[in-house]
Amino acid sequence: MLTLLLAAAAVAVALAWRHAARWLRMFWMARTIPGPSNGVLYFAGPLGEVVDKSRVAQQRYGNTVRVWAWPAVNVTVCEPEDLEVVFNSPYLQHKPAIVYGSMSPILGEGLVTLSGDTHRRHRKAIGPSLHLEILQEFVPAFERNALKLCEQLGWLASTGEEFNAVSLLGSYSAHAICETVFSAEAPPILGESKDHFVKYLLEASRLMLSRVMKPWLSWDAVFFFSSQHAEYTRAAQAFEAFVSKMLAYKVDQLRQGDAYTAHGGGRRRKAFLDHVLTSPEGQVLAPRELTEELKTISGAAVGTSTDFMSFFLLVNALLPDVQDRIFKELEDVFGGSERPVEPHDLPHLQYLDCAIKETMRMFPPVFTFSRTVLQDVELPSGHVLPEGCIVAGLPYFTHRDPRHFPDPETFDPSRFLPENSRGRHPYAYIPFSAGSRNCIGQRYAMMSAKILSSSILRRFQVLPSSDGPRTLRDIKLVAGISMSPAGGCNVRVVSRRPRSA
Numbered sequence: 202m203l204t205l206l207l208a209a210a211a212v213a214v215a216l217a218w219r220h221a222a223r224w225l226r227m228f229w230m231a232r233t234i235p236g237p238s239n240g241v242l243y244f245a246g247p248l249g250e251v252v253d254k255s256r257v258a259q260q261r262y263g264n265t266v267r268v269w270a271w272p273a274v275n276v277t278v279c280e281p282e283d284l285e286v287v288f289n290s291p292y293l294q295h296k297p298a299i300v301y302g303s304m305s306p307i308l309g310e311g312l313v314t315l316s317g318d319t320h321r322r323h324r325k326a327i328g329p330s331l332h333l334e335i336l337q338e339f340v341p342a343f344e345r346n347a348l349k350l351c352e353q354l355g356w357l358a359s360t361g362e363e364f365n366a367v368s369l370l371g372s373y374s375a376h377a378i379c380e381t382v383f384s385a386e387a388p389p390i391l392g393e394s395k396d397h398f399v400k401y402l403l404e405a406s407r408l409m410l411s412r413v414m415k416p417w418l419s420w421d422a423v424f425f426f427s428s429q430h431a432e433y434t435r436a437a438q439a440f441e442a443f444v445s446k447m448l449a450y451k452v453d454q455l456r457q458g459d460a461y462t463a464h465g466g467g468r469r470r471k472a473f474l475d476h477v478l479t480s481p482e483g484q485v486l487a488p489r490e491l492t493e494e495l496k497t498i499s500g501a502a503v504g505t506s507t508d509f510m511s512f513f514l515l516v517n518a519l520l521p522d523v524q525d526r527i528f529k530e531l532e533d534v535f536g537g538s539e540r541p542v543e544p545h546d547l548p549h550l551q552y553l554d555c556a557i558k559e560t561m562r563m564f565p566p567v568f569t570f571s572r573t574v575l576q577d578v579e580l581p582s583g584h585v586l587p588e589g590c591i592v593a594g595l596p597y598f599t600h601r602d603p604r605h606f607p608d609p610e611t612f613d614p615s616r617f618l619p620e621n622s623r624g625r626h627p628y629a630y631i632p633f634s635a636g637s638r639n640c641i642g643q644r645y646a647m648m649s650a651k652i653l654s655s656s657i658l659r660r661f662q663v664l665p666s667s668d669g670p671r672t673l674r675d676i677k678l679v680a681g682i683s684m685s686p687a688g689g690c691n692v693r694v695v696s697r698r699p700r701s702a
Contacts, residue, residue, distance in 0.1 A: 230587035240269030288636030311497025511690035555614035
């Protein structure tokens with residue numbers, strides 16, 4: 202017995218020494234990468250200061266910055282050449298648990314957080330249900346929810362008051378997700394769960410990043426005593442309740458054989474969930490896995506969509522020349538009418554498409570992408586990422602590389618015209634990440650943004666608030682899971698036509 206205990210103790214000591222040796226090696230190798238001596242504490246403080254502090258760090262230390270963040274080392278990279286390696290190296294495809302593990306209760310254990318073979322299996326199962334032809338079936342749902350938002354804007358236009366558009370945009374995004382991802386025909390019994398789902402979905406981004414920016418809160422035992430724990434738990438429970446009930450409802454419909462027949466016997470449009478449940482690829486996902494993916498898709502989409510559209514409205518309010526040119530294009534495509542948007546309209550909205558992309562360049566939806574380094578990797582810049590460290594890309598700074606975007610602080614949609622995009626480094630513009638782990642929902646996001654923005658700007662002129670930013674440089678940024686404008690999106694709107702039109 203004593204021999205076994207001694208042997209077990211020896212194994213434990215050996216394992217502890219092995220881990221300690223790896224940590225020491227990682228910290229020793231990372232010492233040559235420039236960065237603040239006080240590590241993660243350099244970025245301590247309100248989330249609204251993270252972007253400014255990151256900007257100062259980049260100016261002081263360069264495009265590759267090392268941050269001590271015990272128990273790991275974090276290295277941020279910005280140069281497209283380095284990012285090409287980060288997004289494609291087989292040793293850089295795993296998500297760090299210390300960053301993404303704390304998101305799992307809300308975002309689920311889906312494509313955002315999974316790694317390795319499980320990630321590839323899930324992506325293969327879900328990908329076919331987000332094909333362009335299937336996405337085009339969602340256009341009426343996007344249009345319907347956009348018009349609901351426009352009805353509210355019409356009332357605000359009639360009063361002339363200034364308002365924060367974030368809640369309206371969030372409601373649009375969440376309800377559009379409910380219809381396109383889950384189902385437009387949810388039974389009344391799910392109404393209350395849906396309301397909770399929408400409410401907590403809009404708060405999740407702030408809660409998740411607040412935890413990520415404080416590594417000590419990644420341990421559940423510590424986070425339990427945090428003042429945010431109760432709110433975080435409520436959000437996670439609301440997600441779980443809605444997704445589980447909706448999935449059970451759809452599976453029951455499928456068993457009854459009437460999942461795709463509307464009242465009266467007519468064929469209705471399928472939601473994303475309908476396609477997954479009936480596709481050969483989707484059959485490989487167990488019910489629990491599908492639940493997690495639904496949480497991931499909805500949780501990731503609503504926050505990023507809301508924050509992006511907030512920036513887009515602010516851009517149009519502050520740059521009337523850009524707004525006027527978008528409106529002229531909309532008038533040309535729709536002939537001055539308010540007819541519904543059709544799928545065939547979208548390719549003709551070229552300037553709108555460029556303006557959306559330029560907004561994402563200056564204000565990328567996601568502040569950072571992170572990977573765990575499984576083996577030493579040398580970057581083209583000459584720095585070596587040591588095994589065990591976390592490497593993070595920062596699109597906000599990559600998109601301001603003057604080699605690829607001259608005069609980067611100037612808003613210029615023409616950058617994304619085909620003739621001007623030709624020859625640009627493929628990793629100089631990464632609003633949806635890149636490589637094998639790029640955002641699987643990017644076409645969904647672009648379609649939603651085009652339909653919502655065209656619906657608003659055909660009907661309203663967007664103007665800045667009296668006490669808000671006067672230029673794009675004045676917009677203060679908050680780094681969440683998605684990046685958002687500090688203080689929200691304060692604007693006012695004026696109807697372009699009489700309300701009876």
